[in-house]
């Protein structure tokens with residue numbers, strides 16, 4: 001992970017999904033991460049259902065500071081089960097380790113080598129930042145994991161859209 005990605009994570013955390021409040025930033029990020037519906041980064045970074053890219057994986061936004069670790073049971077749009085089997089997310093822990101390790105190394109490297117912080121100052125800053133980023137990394141790992149297992153399905157999206165159309 002390079003500095004751009006770390007910054008991206010922080011921006012994502014701070015500004016959430018509010019494209020109206022911050023159109024410039026949204027466009028900037030959309031270009032970097034190719035946040036287009038139907039592409040993996042869209043579903044991963046916006047915490048959307050991997051199959052239809054419509055429903056949310058989590059019931060709350062990170063900045064709401066509630067129900068950090070709760071996940072929706074099913075997709076509100078296409079009804080995909082987000083936990084297809086018990087222990088499905090064990091693998092997400094390894095992704096979480098990898099992200100955390102890379103982040104720690106990058107953080108310590110930048111603070112000591114670039115900003116010239118001492119080791120104690122760096123570790124204190126790292127602790128503080130980690131407390132904030134912990135939830136984000138937890139959610140991101142799960143989002144990456146389910147996206148590795150389940151892929152976007154245009155046919156399913158069309159099917160659901162047609163069914164909703166008939167109902168209306």
Ligand SMILES: [Zn+2]
Pocket residue numbers: 049050051052053054055075076077078079080
């Ligand atoms: Zn869905």
